[in-house]
Amino acid sequence: MEYSKLPIFLIKLKSMLDDQCNQHIISWNNQGNKVIIHQIDEFKSSILPLYFKSTNYSSFQKQLNNYGFKNFKQSSRQCEFYNQFWTHDYQRIHLIIRKKHNLEDVNSTSNFMSSLLLLISNQKQLMANIEMIHRQQSMISQNIYQLHTESIKQQDLIINLPELQI
Template identity: 25%
Template sequence: MSKVKKFIAILYQILESKEYFNYVSWTNNGTSFMIHRIDDFKKIIIKECFNSISIESFYRQMCLYGFRLKKKKGLKEYSHPNFIQGKLKELGLVQRKRKNYATCDDMIKVSNTLKEQIQRLKEQQYSFLYQLKVQYEIHKILSNKIKQLLDQFQNQYPEFWKQQMRIILKLIRGCKPLYGVQTSAPLYEILKDEMLQQEDFYSPKQLSFQ
């Protein structure tokens, strides 16, 4: 039988020791073990027992030795058909799978890359939503200001109302951005009634806001 690897021997000793029971322990049937407190496991067990290797290196070793991972709400449960509580003779069968080294390492790199990409996409999404909200508020303020000016103009110069405001209506109707429909709709309703019936009325080309 093959000699028990140092990494596997240390891991087994940790699980058999009561000193680290609060951080990592066998499950009830002894066919797997569970890491309870990952942060403490990383700070205490990894530092004291595994010569301060990184937690990523520990995960990679588990993968290389053929352990199966099962996550449970922030916990990590590992199992191996030959890594069982009380069966010391079978520990020598837990060997590194050299053929899967590159595959395992590549999977971790791909996973990290995907996490970084997802984080960047989230940041871009937040930035886009913030900018959209700002534009919406600006459009709302402008619409209200224009409405106030139009009301004032209509009261002070009613004889020029239809003639002078026609160009404003053209711009509002032709260039109204899609996301600002709700804020500009009241202003559009104020102006459209009679001027839309004019024969010389035209609308400029719609601008794309998509």
């Protein structure tokens, strides 16, 4: 079995289970067909940070769900996860496939959010441009008024020029 072709999540889960130091926190059941997390709190604080960027336990559960694992919660401190292809001998591990609809939903949501953020950014830029144009228009209007006032003064001066020469 070539494990390098497996999804990273499954490789990390396998590593957790294979590490003898973790056996009191996470292990196989006696039949070797369920993963048992014996101490959820300790799993959250000491195991998750070693293997994943996110130490959020619900994210870990969602990943398990995405790969077809069923949760058999036994108590608030312990739970079991089952997937028909996930066994202690890893013989059928290659048959575990991530649910496609979740991936499509994530991609769809991600694309939507990216588009929305781009739209918001463009809207902010347009608003800034409109504000700049408004300021420029106001300055131009003031200049036109000043030029018009100056023009009237010069016209008056030209009209009164012959009187001043006498």
